[in-house]
Amino acid sequence: MKALADPDNALAHGLATIRDQFQVPDAFPAPVLAAAEIAAARAPAQHVDRTDRRFVTLDPAASTDLDQAFAIEPSGADLLLHYAIADVAWFVDDGDALDTEAWQRGTTRYLPDGKAGLYPPILAEGAASLLPTGPRPAVIFTVRVAPDGGVRLDGAERAIIRSAAKLAYDSVRDSDLPAGFAELAGRIQAAEDRRGAARVDPPEQEVAALGDGTYQLAFRPLLESENRNAAMSLATNMAIADALQAHHTGLFRVMAEPDARAVKRLRHTASAFGLTWPDAMPLTEYERTLDAIDPRQAAFMLAIRRAGMGASYVPYRDGVVPWHAAMAATYAHATAPLRRLADRYVVRATLAIANGQTVPDVVTEAFTRLPQVMARADALSGRIDRAVIDLAEAVMLHGQEGQVFPAVVTDVTDHGARMQLRDLPVVANVSAHNVTPGDALRVRLTAADREQRTLSFERIN
Missing domain, CATH: 2.40.50.140 (Nucleic acid-binding proteins)
Known part of the structure; x- marks a missing residue:
């Protein structure tokens, strides 16, 4: 679970129990590891050379499964975002052992003490990861970002890139980043506000030791670098979704707005935290006023996330505009193929349509099966996340019985x-x-x- 840190291992015993209960795999079968060894040695043969372009990555300092690298350049009043995504499909063949195992797992599963990856480390944290240790195969999506934050997919290509730097959220300086990084993020965020998007990024929760054998749940607000980085992924996923919809294909991430009952519960939750939510103010407007620095507002941001109707995947359907209420846009997942199975197929479809090619039948067929597979994986991740939160709450309040x-x-x-x-x-x-x-x-x-x-x-x- 990425939203809970446990640096002192206060949860260690309980986490081991959770791993057993939910059968979180701690290794890959031998045939999958053997296939990964062979795949990792596969030399790119369908990729143009873009090693002259300065790409960088921006992630948590400890991350090694790097899905994205980026470069930015001006184009008149527009900004061009060159968003390089790990070319997982280059290493994974349809129906091979890696593919079969990935369909079983669906997603990488996160717990505070480690993760169970979607692909073996030799790929996810090695040959396919966009680390700055050498050239890597990638799919570059070029997204045109207008001054008003409007986005359009300008092109997609398989390319060899070389990341110039592995930047970390907590130590990056503006001078490390491509010129236009802050401007691009500002454009995307301003466009969100105008659309009335309700995307809430709650702070991370941490289990903090108090020194007397007890613990508390504390909050770490997201850094500005994290929010700006998220804007690039958002822009790319929206541009890809629009392109797929226009070409009558794709797999989309959709989410309904919280229903009236959920909003009513949230109003009571806001009251519990002593927050003032004007009666006439919609949730989408109120949540943009929240400040994660304030612990009570941070807790309410988490409550909003948990109150959502839940996101799901749907394939393209004639006459239907897929909609993600939190994004206030048509939206797809394409930017994390090392961690989500569905992204690999969205990347392949986008690469095809951007180059005037037919989407492979195996990809179109996968779009019909992926919603169920991803729903099962998301549900399991949700149950694991809930178990971790329950554990953290029990650890935090143990010893306070009677209070x-x-x-x-x-x-x-x-x-x-x-x-x-x-x-x-x-x-x-x-x-x-x-x-x-x-x-x-x-x-x-x-x-x-x-x-x-x-x-x-x-x-x-």
Whole structure:
């Protein structure tokens, strides 16, 4: 899970249990490793030489599975984003052992103590990764970004690139980045605001030791470099989605807006955190006012993320415009093929249409099967993420049994109430009847079971 850091290994035992429970693989089968060894030695043969163009990567400092590298150049009033994406399809053949294993996994699975990759490390963190250790095969998408933030796919090509630098979010300087990086990100973000996009990027959660044997959940707001980097991926995925839709093909990421009940729960959650959300202000407008530096606002940003209707994948359908409510746009996933199975096929389709070629039948057929495969993978990742959060909450509150917490009812269930603690980013059930959403409660923690990853509260008022 990328959104929870555990530098002191407070969760180690519980994480081992979670890995066992959800059968998170700790290795690849021998045939897959053998196929990866052979694939890693495959020399690029369909790629133009773009090693004269200065590409860089920007990621967490410890990352080695680098999907994206970028270069930027002006073109009149526009900016051209050359977004290089790891050419995973060059190494993975349809139906081979690597492909079969990737269809079983669907995505890379993240936990605080490590990940279970979609592809073996010799590829994902070696030959296919856009590391600055030598030339790498890539697919370069050239995206034209207008002054108003409008995006258009100008071209796509297989190319050999050489990353000039592996830059890290927490240490990068403006002088390390291509000229136009901040301007491009600003254009994309301004366009989001005008569209009314509701893309929320919550801060990372960290398990912090307090020094007395107890822990707390703390927040690390995203750095400006992270938000700007995300804008490049957003621009590319939107441009690709528009191109695919125009050519009557593709696989799209869609998401409905939170329904009225979810928004009502969020209003009660905002009240629990002491936040002022004007009655007449829509959620999409209010969430753009939130500041992740404030712990309560940061916790509310996480609540918004969890309240979403959930994103899914759909293939192209005649007469249907796929829509992602949070992006307020037609959207696709194409920029993380080392970590998501679906991206490999979207990249292949985009490469074909951008060069006047027919999308391969195997790709079109994959678009019909991928929604179910990705839904299963996403659901499993969601269950793992929820288990990790439950564990972190139990570790944080262990030893505080008997303490009283203020809370607010956010929803009523058949078995009681769902509540949000006022001072902690914890949502839990409590046996409380004759209450309505928005009611204030005082609850006592009766158990924080780290083994079962459960919290128990009793109402005291």
